[in-house]
Amino acid sequence: MIRVYNTLSKQKEDFQPLEDGKVGIYLCGPTVYDKSHIGHMVGPIIFDTIKRYLKYSGYDVTWVVNITDVDDKLIIKSRERGLPMDAIAAEMTDDYLSNLKSLGVDQIDHMPRATENIEEIIQFTQDLIDKGFAYEADGDVFFDVDADQDYGKLSNRSADAAQGEGGQAVSRKKSASDFALWKSAKDDEPSWKSPWGKGRPGWHIECSAMSRRILGESFDIHGGGLDLVFPHHENELAQSECCHGKPMVKYWMHNGLMRAGDTSGKVGGRSDGEGDETEVQATVETKISRSKGAGGLSSLIERHGGERIRFFLLRTHYRSTIVFSEQGLQEAGTALEGFYRLFERYKRITDNCFYELTAAPLRQQDDEISSDCEFLQQVNDHRQSYLSHMDDDFNTGGATSDLFDLVRTINRFIDHNDLEQACADHHKDALTGSVQTLRNLTAILGIFSAAPVGAAGSNELTGQLMELMIALRAEARANKNFDIADRIRDGLEEIGITIEDRKDGTDWRVS
RNA sequence: GGCUCCGUGGCCAAGUGGCUAAGGCAGCGGAUUGCAAAUCCGCCAUCACCGGUUCGAAUCCGGUCGGAGCCUCCA
Numbered sequence: 001m002i003r004v005y006n007t008l009s010k011q012k013e014d015f016q017p018l019e020d021g022k023v024g025i026y027l028c029g030p031t032v033y034d035k036s037h038i039g040h041m042v043g044p045i046i047f048d049t050i051k052r053y054l055k056y057s058g059y060d061v062t063w064v065v066n067i068t069d070v071d072d073k074l075i076i077k078s079r080e081r082g083l084p085m086d087a088i089a090a091e092m093t094d095d096y097l098s099n100l101k102s103l104g105v106d107q108i109d110h111m112p113r114a115t116e117n118i119e120e121i122i123q124f125t126q127d128l129i130d131k132g133f134a135y136e137a138d139g140d141v142f143f144d145v146d147a148d149q150d151y152g153k154l155s156n157r158s159a160d161a162a163q164g165e166g167g168q169a170v171s172r173k174k175s176a177s178d179f180a181l182w183k184s185a186k187d188d189e190p191s192w193k194s195p196w197g198k199g200r201p202g203w204h205i206e207c208s209a210m211s212r213r214i215l216g217e218s219f220d221i222h223g224g225g226l227d228l229v230f231p232h233h234e235n236e237l238a239q240s241e242c243c244h245g246k247p248m249v250k251y252w253m254h255n256g257l258m259r260a261g262d263t264s265g266k267v268g269g270r271s272d273g274e275g276d277e278t279e280v281q282a283t284v285e286t287k288i289s290r291s292k293g294a295g296g297l298s299s300l301i302e303r304h305g306g307e308r309i310r311f312f313l314l315r316t317h318y319r320s321t322i323v324f325s326e327q328g329l330q331e332a333g334t335a336l337e338g339f340y341r342l343f344e345r346y347k348r349i350t351d352n353c354f355y356e357l358t359a360a361p362l363r364q365q366d367d368e369i370s371s372d373c374e375f376l377q378q379v380n381d382h383r384q385s386y387l388s389h390m391d392d393d394f395n396t397g398g399a400t401s402d403l404f405d406l407v408r409t410i411n412r413f414i415d416h417n418d419l420e421q422a423c424a425d426h427h428k429d430a431l432t433g434s435v436q437t438l439r440n441l442t443a444i445l446g447i448f449s450a451a452p453v454g455a456a457g458s459n460e461l462t463g464q465l466m467e468l469m470i471a472l473r474a475e476a477r478a479n480k481n482f483d484i485a486d487r488i489r490d491g492l493e494e495i496g497i498t499i500e501d502r503k504d505g506t507d508w509r510v511s
Numbered sequence: 512g513g514c515u516c517c518g519u520g521g522c523c524a525a526g527u528g529g530c531u532a533a534g535g536c537a538g539c540g541g542a543u544u545g546c547a548a549a550u551c552c553g554c555c556a557u558c559a560c561c562g563g564u565u566c567g568a569a570u571c572c573g574g575u576c577g578g579a580g581c582c583u584c585c586a
Contacts, residue, residue: 010515027586028586029586030585030586031584031585031586036586037586039585039586040586041586042586043586044586071584072584073584073585155514155515155581155582156514156515157513157514157581157582158513203584223586224586225585225586226515226516226580226581226586227580227581227585227586228585228586229515229580229581230514230581230582231581231582231583232585254586255586256516256580257579257580257585257586258586259579259580286579287579287580287585288586315523315524315534315535316523316524317524317525319516320516320517320524321516321517321579321580323523325523327522327523327536328522328523328536330536331522331523331535331536331537332523332535332536334535334536334537335534335535335536337549338535338549338550341549341550342550344549345549345550385533389525395525397524397525397534398524398525398526398533398534399525400524400525400534400535401524401525401533401534401535402533402534403534404533404534404535405533405534408550408551411549411550411551412550412551412552414550414551415543415550415551416551420550477545480545482545482546485545485546486545486546486547489546489547489548490547493547493548498548498549499547499548500547500548500549501544501546501547501548501549502544502548502549507548507549
């Protein structure tokens with residue numbers, strides 16, 4: 001039984017979708033006014049993993065991530081850069097999508113844009129007016145918080161404690177906590193025709209409208225960053241439930257926020273203030289979106305690779321705060337090396353490529369692996385532990401530790417039976433079975449779908465040169481000329497190539 | 512001020528009432544190696560502090576200290 005922490009009830013609940021076997025997930029995506037930073041990727045990566053796990057558990061999952069492409073910030077950006085709003089939105093959406101791709105997020109089924117759902121949004125707003133939960137004021141439409149008895153139940157806030165947006169709108173609102181469903185537009189602002197004049201949607205209404213269109217009036221999971229609980233999700237919930245008279249979402253899931261905690265200055269950074277050297281030493285941790293120099297996600301991906309970043313995020317439970325640091329990323333990379341080494345051993349022994357293995361689509365099929373072989377028994381124990389971690393509110397941190405256990409178990413099996421020397425058929429079968437299990441479990445996390453770049457021969461010329469170097473070194477070693485042999489090895493190490501001697505030959509890799 | 516959450520070894524991080532407190536990184540010792548690398552084996556914590564509940568708590572309750580988020584745009 002999968003259990004899920006629900007922000008609404010503040011506790012873990014048994015996961016039971018509204019419709020048997022089917023799951024609808026809506027995740028709040030970005031407002032595309034600027035390039036994405038790593039904090040924007042936490043939600044997509046964890047929900048990508050959650051969807052994979054739910055699929056593996058037998059559910060038919062529909063996952064929606066919206067793109068907010070109309071909003072005050074976009075309008076401001078558009079003025080600053082002298083470009084139309086939709087051009088900026090298109091540029092930033094491309095950036096977002098390419099980041100998702102690099103990080104292996106490929107499970108999204110729908111990515112609706114606010115501007116493509118204006119009709120739906122207007123309809124939704126009209127419904128709320130008709131039902132007495134919203135009112136028009138001078139071209140603006142506001143949600144009437146006082147009309148909603150339940151307002152505040154998600155973020156545990158009373159209506160009057162929840163002061164809405166201020167500014168010019170404030171005078172037209174009946175209550176300070178009322179929020180805009182529709183905003184009237186000035187002449188130079190992007191706008192759409194509506195029953196209340198030209199205008200644009202408010203921030204929250206698009207999610208209510210688009211989730212209804214794609215997932216229905218009630219759906220299973222709504223996700224987003226912890227910072228969206230109030231006001232965004234509180235208001236979405238209010239709109240939808242007042243409009244439909246039934247619960248909008250069964251499980252509200254919120255991921256922890258990422259903070260910058262690095263003093264290296266490259267990606268992390270400090271929150272504010274000028275600060276001299278001594279201050280920089282005292283690491284200031286801040287929410288990424290508020291820290292300076294938080295951008296540069298694409299350069300981060302270039303330097304570390306998407307897999308490392310994904311693994312780094314998945315090693316922590318999704319609800320906890322993640323402190324971002326270069327060091328943490330580096331460590332994640334080192335930890336990943338152990339897997340790569342095992343895949344190489346597997347290839348040497350069986351001549352099969354781990355990355356080409358097809359992951360078992362379903363947990364049930366996978367359950368059938370039982371054996372009286374002690375080794376496979378241990379493999380299965382680790383698998384069971386992995387699954388119970390994932391069942392427990394998608395505890396990817398605990399699950400990854402089972403993966404390390406699994407790797408060690410397999411390595412031990414290879415060592416104890418000297419499989420790299422000679423591998424009998426029954427050993428080969430056992431090894432293959434265990435590696436297949438590893439494939440199945442890592443596929444759920446969305447890692448190891450392809451060989452890491454630069455892990456083997458980067459190009460033909462390098463390969464040929466390395467062959468020559470290794471041959472020369474082998475000759476030196478055969479002649480017990482270890483000074484030369486070591487000089488070659490040390491020299492290569494200096495330029496980032498690691499040499500591994502084994503009984504039947506020498507391997508190399510870019511480290 | 513109101514509302515949440517967190518504080519586990521040098522660092523990261525599972526565990527949320529009961530076997531000897533997972534795992535990763537770093538470190539140390541050993542096997543292996545010409546020496547390395549890789550791999551394997553072994554070593555390295557009583558859970559911020561104080562008090563309480565309990566036969567029994569890192570895990571529940573109260574307090575103290577420290578940190579974070581939301582209450583304004585925010586993944």
